[in-house]
Amino acid sequence: MRTVYAQARYQDCAAAIDFLTSAFGFRAHEVSKNDEGVIHHAELLAGDDLIMIGPGRPGGPGIYVAVEDVDAHHDHAKAAGASITMALVDQPYGSREYACEDPEGNPWYFGTYRP
Template sequence: MTEETQPVRPPSVWPAFRARDAAALIDFLVDVVGFRRTAVFADGDLVAHAQLDWPEGGAIMLGSHRDDDGPQPGTAALYVVTDDVDTVHARVSAAAGVRITRPLNDPGYGGREFSMRDPEGNHWSFGSYRGEPAPPA
């Protein structure tokens, strides 16, 4: 495929963060959580850029921690929309070292959700709540 024929993603917001051990975090997010490894650009142990896609839509970017003014490892908080919260919860709950910080629940504003921390300390919430409809433009 040439650049002109590749599908173009619609504009969206992608969380981006850094990790002390980016390769291990990528493996965790793919093997345990269920993200898809779309691109990883690494030089040895240093991950310059990684893109992980969520199967139901959206994506994240991450890389190795660097000594600059960028985000510090373990400080991200992310919300991932999924239609199958119970399956994601069962998968991550069964993995060694996962810390569930909020059990499965049905919040008053709708949906179903739970929260966890990844091995780097980032806070992840998974839920079926897709937000309120956008106001007219």
């Protein structure tokens, strides 16, 4: 059996957790700090799924998260400061989705697609 977890890197993990929980509705599951009190690993819940974050250079291929009401999610994320990089669109494969970047430039994709 294999389990796959999405992972993102941040220069400021504490600020990232604040943004991701307020803008995208994730919940902090575990936050581990080193002896200096700096976050070196965190796990956020997106529904029943887990996203791991840690220190490092932001960027990468991006993370896709399926949500129930993508229009409401889009509006909330935009109001919270997410930079929308792809407007809401109905895809030919049946998904409605949008793309954005968080304040450190990590790409995020949200939609209704569930394979």
